[in-house]
Amino acid sequence: MSTPSPVLRCEEIHKKFKSESGPEDLHILKGVNLSVASAEMISIVGSSGSGKSTLLHILGGLDRPNAGSVYWHDKSIYDFKQDKLADLRNQNVGFVFQFHHLLPEFTAIENVTMPALIQGQNQKEAEHRASELLKRFGMSDRIYHRPSQLSGGEQQRVSMARALMNSPSIILADEPTGNLDEKNTDIILDLLFELRETEQVSLVLITHEKEIARRCDSLYSLHMGVLEKVE
Numbered sequence: 001m002s003t004p005s006p007v008l009r010c011e012e013i014h015k016k017f018k019s020e021s022g023p024e025d026l027h028i029l030k031g032v033n034l035s036v037a038s039a040e041m042i043s044i045v046g047s048s049g050s051g052k053s054t055l056l057h058i059l060g061g062l063d064r065p066n067a068g069s070v071y072w073h074d075k076s077i078y079d080f081k082q083d084k085l086a087d088l089r090n091q092n093v094g095f096v097f098q099f100h101h102l103l104p105e106f107t108a109i110e111n112v113t114m115p116a117l118i119q120g121q122n123q124k125e126a127e128h129r130a131s132e133l134l135k136r137f138g139m140s141d142r143i144y145h146r147p148s149q150l151s152g153g154e155q156q157r158v159s160m161a162r163a164l165m166n167s168p169s170i171i172l173a174d175e176p177t178g179n180l181d182e183k184n185t186d187i188i189l190d191l192l193f194e195l196r197e198t199e200q201v202s203l204v205l206i207t208h209e210k211e212i213a214r215r216c217d218s219l220y221s222l223h224m225g226v227l228e229k230v231e
């Protein structure tokens with residue numbers, strides 16, 4: 001039997017940034033390779049400034065490398081025009097960031113529904129799924145709250161529900177529990193692991209916390225521009 005193709009793969013990614021303090025570019029990623037299978041959960045650790053967020057942005061098509069390729073379901077994302085890439089991103093990838101980027105003037109349910117409406121889905125159906133997701137995240141009595149009326153952990157859960165709205169095949173999470181207490185960290189992580197079982201979602205998780213990283217199937221470390229499998 002042939003092995004299924006990975007959900008997400010990158011090959012020989014190089015990323016450089018201009019240095020403000022000298023003529024030499026900063027060479028942040030030096031030939032990074034990574035492959036993520038369906039329902040696989042991987043974590044990436046590395047010191048501050050090692051390039052973890054940069055790599056995640058490249059994997060999600062939010063930033064372009066200087067060299068190398070990114071494939072979603074074996075299709076190079078650079079073969080798509082910008083607007084098609086945005087559509088594909090909206091359908092395939094759920095982003096969760098530490099600072100959740102919820103829209104302040106919209107309620108929790110409006111924030112969660114947004115990705116589906118952008119895709120042209122029926123509003124009633126989208127609202128139904130959004131409220132189901134919020135319920136699953138223990139937020140049913142907060143759906144009409146605006147972000148400023150929610151705690152940090154609650155905002156994070158809304159952000160997670162929004163990331164799942166379009167049933168992405170992969171979640172890219174950048175320190176999703178970075179500013180949360182232990183209880184909320186556990187809620188978010190348990191939900192992520194449950195999603196792997198129920199929706200076969202894959203996960204790339206950036207974290208500073210080794211204990212959280214170890215709960216994933218594999219642990220990678222990004223050091224001096226090179227990504228290595230640790231466990």
Ligand SMILES: Nc1ncnc2c1ncn2[C@@H]1O[C@H](COP(=O)(O)OP(=O)(O)OP(=O)(O)O)[C@@H](O)[C@H]1O
Binds near residue numbers: 018028046049052053
């Ligand atoms: N747009 C940019 N222009 C110049 N340098 C940048 C840019 N974006 C990132 N960098 C540099 O690239 C390096 C990697 O940044 P990145 O945010 O990916 O690190 P990180 O591993 O996620 O760090 P942290 O754990 O602190 O969030 C840093 O040294 C940063 O200063």
